[in-house]
Amino acid sequence: MDDLFSASTRERSFKNAPLAVRMRPNSLDEYVGQQKAVGKGSWLRAAIEHDVLSSVILYGPAGTGKTTLAHIIANHTKSEFVEVSAVTGTVKDLRRVIDEAKTRLNTYDRRTILFIDEIHRFSKSQQDALLHAVENRTVIKIGATTENPSCEVNSALLSRGRVVELEHLKDEDIATLIERALEAPQGLNGKFSADEDTVKTICTLAAGDARSALTTLELASEIAVTRPDT
Numbered sequence: 001m002d003d004l005f006s007a008s009t010r011e012r013s014f015k016n017a018p019l020a021v022r023m024r025p026n027s028l029d030e031y032v033g034q035q036k037a038v039g040k041g042s043w044l045r046a047a048i049e050h051d052v053l054s055s056v057i058l059y060g061p062a063g064t065g066k067t068t069l070a071h072i073i074a075n076h077t078k079s080e081f082v083e084v085s086a087v088t089g090t091v092k093d094l095r096r097v098i099d100e101a102k103t104r105l106n107t108y109d110r111r112t113i114l115f116i117d118e119i120h121r122f123s124k125s126q127q128d129a130l131l132h133a134v135e136n137r138t139v140i141k142i143g144a145t146t147e148n149p150s151c152e153v154n155s156a157l158l159s160r161g162r163v164v165e166l167e168h169l170k171d172e173d174i175a176t177l178i179e180r181a182l183e184a185p186q187g188l189n190g191k192f193s194a195d196e197d198t199v200k201t202i203c204t205l206a207a208g209d210a211r212s213a214l215t216t217l218e219l220a221s222e223i224a225v226t227r228p229d230t
Helices: 002-015 043-049 066-076 091-108 124-135 171-183 196-206 210-226
Strands: 056-059 080-085 112-117 140-145 162-165
Touching: 043 066, 056 066, 066 080, 066 112, 066 140, 080 091, 091 112, 091 124, 171 196, 171 210, 196 210
Parallel strands: 056 140, 056 162, 080 112, 112 140
Antiparallel strands: none
8 A cells, every 4th residue: 555655646746746857758768969978879878778887977057967867877777866965965864875775785786876966065074974885886976066077076076987078958959858848748748839939939048958948838838728819
């Protein structure tokens, strides 16, 4: 009963989530853009597909797919995904996550992807709590930052992984995401349409930010419901 209840709760939560969350891809084949970073032939894609990924830092502007890519890595490698904020997460939180990761690895042979948002804001004490677990691969650290890691990320963390730079998405990538969201069952499910000019406008407003584009599309759909004549 607990499992059924939990599944039902997750389903309701997903249905009520923002469009950008509902449209988050689950695989590399669904991931749009970032060919330089994760396209066929890139070292990152090869590492993911062969399940030999070590710790990485994803560096790029907001809305370029850093969190999404971390989720995809966890899905592909069948790893547990745990997220910690460098801003609100405490040393105690990190130690708990690491202890749980040890148990998971030793008991179930299941690895843990530790996703750290805003990793450039990690304190020295947070860094010290994490370093050994990264070194012995108790966790695979995936950090995300909008700041240049060479300038903003602690050198000890920087040296224990590779940096992958993500760029603003191209307009054609944003357009693909919009069209997909309009039709997908978990998206707007074909209830709305957008002409070429509308798509171009959203692409321009988004300025390479996928999350912004989907948020704008969702807002437009909500306005269309309340004002069907527009």
